[in-house]
Amino acid sequence: HYFRYDEHVSLCLEKLSSSKDKSKAVLQQKYVRCSVRAQIRHLRRVLCHRLGLSLQHVQILFDNEPLPDHMTMKQLWLSRWFGKVCIHQ
Amino acid sequence: QEEEEQEADNFMFEFSDKPLLPSYNLQVSVSRGPCNWFLFSDVLKRLKLSSRIFQARFPHLEVATLPRAEFQRQVSLSQVLAQEEVPASPELAPGTAETVELVHYEPELLQLLGSAVEYQAWSS
Numbered sequence: 001h002y003f004r005y006d007e008h009v010s011l012c013l014e015k016l017s018s019s020k021d022k023s024k025a026v027l028q029q030k031y032v033r034c035s036v037r038a039q040i041r042h043l044r045r046v047l048c049h050r051l052g053l054s055l056q057h058v059q060i061l062f063d064n065e066p067l068p069d070h071m072t073m074k075q076l077w078l079s080r081w082f083g084k085v086c087i088h089q
Numbered sequence: 090q091e092e093e094e095q096e097a098d099n100f101m102f103e104f105s106d107k108p109l110l111p112s113y114n115l116q117v118s119v120s121r122g123p124c125n126w127f128l129f130s131d132v133l134k135r136l137k138l139s140s141r142i143f144q145a146r147f148p149h150l151e152v153a154t155l156p157r158a159e160f161q162r163q164v165s166l167s168q169v170l171a172q173e174e175v176p177a178s179p180e181l182a183p184g185t186a187e188t189v190e191l192v193h194y195e196p197e198l199l200q201l202l203g204s205a206v207e208y209q210a211w212s213s
Contacts (some may be wrong), residue, residue, distance in 0.1 A: 003100050003211070005124045007114040009169050028167060029104035033112065036169055038100045042209045046102045049207065077169050 006035035009073045013047075016061060027051070036074035040067045091187040094154075099208040103199050106207050110135060110202065112169075115163050117153045125194035126153070134190050135202060147201075160189045 009030045031080075034043070040060050048058050060067050062080055095107065103109065110131045116123040129152060158164060164170060192198065198207045 003098070005114075005122060007123075007124060007167065007169060008112050010109050010111075012108075029106045029107050031105045031107065033103040033109050038102070038209070039127050042100050043102070046207050046209050050104070066189070074169065082168070 003035045006037055007049060008033050009036055009077055012042075013016075013060075016064075031073040035074060036072065036075050036077070039069065040071045040076070041072075044069070099210050102205065102209060103204045105202075105204040107203065109173045109204070111170075112178035113159065113160075113164055115140075115191065116154065116168065117155055117191065126191035127194060127198070129192045130196070132202070141204070147198075150195070150198055151188050152193045153193070154188045155191060157187055 013027060013032060014032045015027050032043070032049065043054060044058050044060055047060075048055050051058065062076070110127055112125045112127055115124050115126050117126070129140065133143060136143065138146075199206050
């Protein structure tokens with residue numbers, strides 16, 4: 001596969017707060033970079049490992065909508081962010 | 090060597106509590122396929138080191154040079170790089186170096202930059 005030569009995407013993960021899980025794991029390192037071929041399921045597994053949670057407790061959402069496990073980062077980028085201007089400041 | 094081959098088959102995830110320095114997927118020579126690089130100047134700035142000290146301390150980390158126009162041509166072909174991340178062409182103003190210096194994206198350098206690295210098998 002040689003994923004290490006792939007182009008990268010950079011993500012910023014924000015924990016979705018909900019009132020009933022105040023004590024849940026905090027995401028210290030929220031800036032993430034990986035291959036464009038990585039899938040949501042790979043990101044979920046890595047996050048579970050880092051947070052010490054089981055897979056069913058971690059979901060990855062975009063605009064409050066859970067993302068499908070087999071979606072790649074490139075598909076995610078092209079379908080949700082492509083052409084959008086980032087607003088810095 | 091074997092370990093390296095195993096890692097090549099896994100996804101590498103980089104985690105940081107600081108915004109990540111941009112990385113660029115570039116082909117720096119015809120004899121070698123594209124791979125990932127940082128701008129050397131970005132890395133030196135973040136580490137607060139001079140180029141001389143960096144290269145003396147980490148001689149095994151690969152540094153390469155690319156003509157600036159070629160760097161900008163390759164970077165503009167990326168579908169996933171936000172245009173804000175592309176160093177602007179006004180940098181081509183007179184007096185600017187004609188080349189860019191790059192440093193190879195690899196786990197040891199990520200750790201120096203304060204990132205954590207994790208692997209995830211494709212098949213998992």
